[in-house]
Amino acid sequence: MAEFTLVKKHTSDLSYEDIRAIETLMIGVYEGNFTLTDLDHALGGIHVLMYGNKQLVGHVSVVQRNMTVLDVPYRVGYVEALGVKKEYRKKGMGHQLMKTCKHIIKESYHFGVLSTPTNLHYFFQRLNWQPWLGQLSTYTPTGLQEFKDENQTVFIYSPNLSLDLAKPLISDFRGEKSW
Numbered sequence: 001m002a003e004f005t006l007v008k009k010h011t012s013d014l015s016y017e018d019i020r021a022i023e024t025l026m027i028g029v030y031e032g033n034f035t036l037t038d039l040d041h042a043l044g045g046i047h048v049l050m051y052g053n054k055q056l057v058g059h060v061s062v063v064q065r066n067m068t069v070l071d072v073p074y075r076v077g078y079v080e081a082l083g084v085k086k087e088y089r090k091k092g093m094g095h096q097l098m099k100t101c102k103h104i105i106k107e108s109y110h111f112g113v114l115s116t117p118t119n120l121h122y123f124f125q126r127l128n129w130q131p132w133l134g135q136l137s138t139y140t141p142t143g144l145q146e147f148k149d150e151n152q153t154v155f156i157y158s159p160n161l162s163l164d165l166a167k168p169l170i171s172d173f174r175g176e177k178s179w
Contacts (some may be wrong), residue, residue: 005051011043021056029083037176042081048100050093058084060097062104066172069163077109098127102157111158115179118153129155135168138178147179154179
C-alpha cells in the first residue's frame with residue numbers, strides 16, 4: 001500500500017522541476033484543458049502538494065486576491081489548480097487537500113473563493129463551501145465587467161466573518177479568466 005505525504009510550500013520555495021510537475025499533473029487532471037494562464041494563476045501563493053510513491057499525485061494552491069463586497073475591500077484566499085491524478089481519486093485526497101486549504105484560508109484571509117464547474121458542486125458543498133448568489137463582476141481597465149457562465153459556480157468559505165451571499169462580489173483584474 002502506498003504511503004502519502006502532504007507538503008505545504010510557497011511558490012518561492014518550489015523548484016523549476018516542482019512547477020513542471022504541477023503543470024504536468026494539471027494537464028493530465030484537466031485532460032489537456034490547462035493553460036499557461038491557468039498555471040500562472042496558481043503561482044504566487046501557498047501550494048499543497050500530495051505525494052505518493054515519491055511522485056506528485058495531488059495539488060492545490062491558495063493565492064491572494066483582492067475582492068470587494070458592498071465597497072468593502074477584502075483579502076481573499078483564492079483556490080487554484082485543484083486536482084488529483086485519476087488513479088488516486090476516490091481515496092479522500094481531494095478532501096485532504098481542501099481541508100488544508102481551509103486551514104490556510106482561516107488563518108490568513110478574510111474568506112476563501114473558488115470557481116468550479118457545476119458538476120463539482122456536491123464536493124465543495126460537503127466541505128462547507130457555499131455558492132455565491134449575488135452578481136459577480138471584475139474591475140477591468142475599462143470598468144466593471146459582469147461575469148456570467150452557466151457552467152461555472154463561484155463558491156466561498158467564510159469562517160471568519162458573515163457575508164451576505166446575495167450581494168455583489170467584485171474581483172480584482174488579472175487578465176483573462178478572472179474567475
